[in-house]
Amino acid sequence: VRVISEGLRQEVKPYGIRTTIISPGMVATELPDSISEPDIAEATRARYQAAVPAESFARCVAFAMGQPDDVDINEILYRPTSQE
Secondary structure (H helix, E strand, O other): OHHHHHHHHHHHHHHOOOOOEEEEOOEOOOHHHHOOOHHHHHHHHHHHHHOEOHHHHHHHHHHHHOOOOOOOOOEEEEOOOOOO
């Protein structure tokens, strides 16, 4: 992903388009509800108790997008503080 993003960044840079890799940890989503295997679904729900709300992740995206034109946030690693 990094190599593709860097290639894309170089390709679109002349057009004033910025690229950012955002690597999220656990974000509260409906993923646990989509798992049909009961044991796996329950284990996933238990792990997702520590997940950050989607609104927090949205603030991270807004931060990257809200930078001035002369700033390019290349990469953000985002995860809950309690995540191992």
